């Protein structure tokens with residue numbers, strides 16, 4: 001395929017809204033193909049993708065098995081109004097609900113929508129409804145739950161709300177234990193405990209503004225968590241944190257909503273990242289990799305008490321494309337495919353190899369201040385030479401050089417696709433394909449080495 005890049009970019013500048021995130025790089029990049037772990041530009045240069053559409057394409061671009069499932073559905077029942085039933089909607093809901101019941105001992109139901117933020121909106125309805133209309137939520141500093149008006153109100157960045165006024169209420173934002181940037185003199189575990197203690201203190205008496213000891217009622221309906229912060233920089237909390245937090249929530253009747261939109265579907269070596277932390281959700285929200293980035297589909301699972309038809313009756317919410325059959329057919333195949341083998345082990349083994357590579361790279365570049373990972377959710381924090389001061393400028397250069405497609409791997413041209421996250425926008429948030437091979441990981445390390453070396457010289 002040959003495209004006229006200059007004319008496409010001119011039309012884009014004239015006809016496309018700039019309100020999305022395309023213009024974070026200059027000039028915007030046009031890709032024309034993808035396969036496995038790679039994106040291709042018009043000249044056929046492969047770009048090793050280490051972020052896979054923000055973890056929506058966990059199972060590799062053009063995954064044949066998932067494409068076949070989509071094609072089969074396309075040839076049988078591709079369209080149906082969401083008012084009617086079709087088999088894969090029911091089967092996918094059953095598989096997810098049965099898995100949850102097995103893991104957490106709670107019966108529940110699944111409700112589908114289209115995008116991540118829309119599923120978050122549905123979850124807000126469920127917890128507001130179940131708590132008698134309470135509209136206040138807790139969430140984390142550094143948390144990200146989407147850009148619709150409701151989801152923005154529980155996402156920590158004011159930047160996403162600044163120009164739009166308030167819709168309902170903002171969440172109260174609680175610090176997240178960030179091991180690399182914890183207070184001096186504390187272990188990561190001590191820091192996690194201190195955050196839980198500070199949070200618990202809010203319930204000590206009525207004067208801390210959230211708790212009525214006469215009725216044992218909290219003014220807040222739910223706590224929204226990402227077990228590992230995604231946009232916040234793939235921050236992995238210490239193991240003691242969530243068990244402590246959950247105890248406080250249970251003691252005070254506050255629901256736990258787990259946002260698995262970015263970390264779900266095996267990114268961390270488990271189907272749900274929350275499984276790494278030994279706590280049970282009341283509501284769990286998912287999207288992205290449910291369909292490997294093919295037909296959009298999202299959803300939530302909620303405990304039966306919160307979602308049964310008496311409390312959440314027909315018409316409580318609706319979207320034309322919710323539970324669309326192309327999406328549910330692929331979602332069902334994702335669940336079948338990943339349960340046929342020890343998928344978690346495959347992810348953890350590849351993740352350990354990737355993390356070793358990053359540690360090795362860190363030894364050669366003082367600017368890599370921190371590396372960490374759980375499964376194939378990995379981070380490298382780019383700093384100045386002191387290995388601690390955030391260095392957004394250096395990472396921005398790395399991203400730009402990667403997208404130029406002029407790196408060299410064993411004599412052929414390569415590009416590298418990276419995503420930037422973190423509180424200081426200095427963290428490479430690695431979300432490679434969960435099917436990534438050892439050879440591709442070796443290539444990733446060689447390209448990162450070249451990239452950082454060139455960016456330091458630039």
Ligand SMILES: Cc1ncc(COP(=O)(O)O)c(C=O)c1O
Nearest residue numbers: 115116117144145146230261262
């Ligand atoms: C944790 C988390 N929640 C919610 C969302 C919003 O999902 P969507 O972009 O599909 O609306 C995202 C997207 O990046 C996310 O990472």
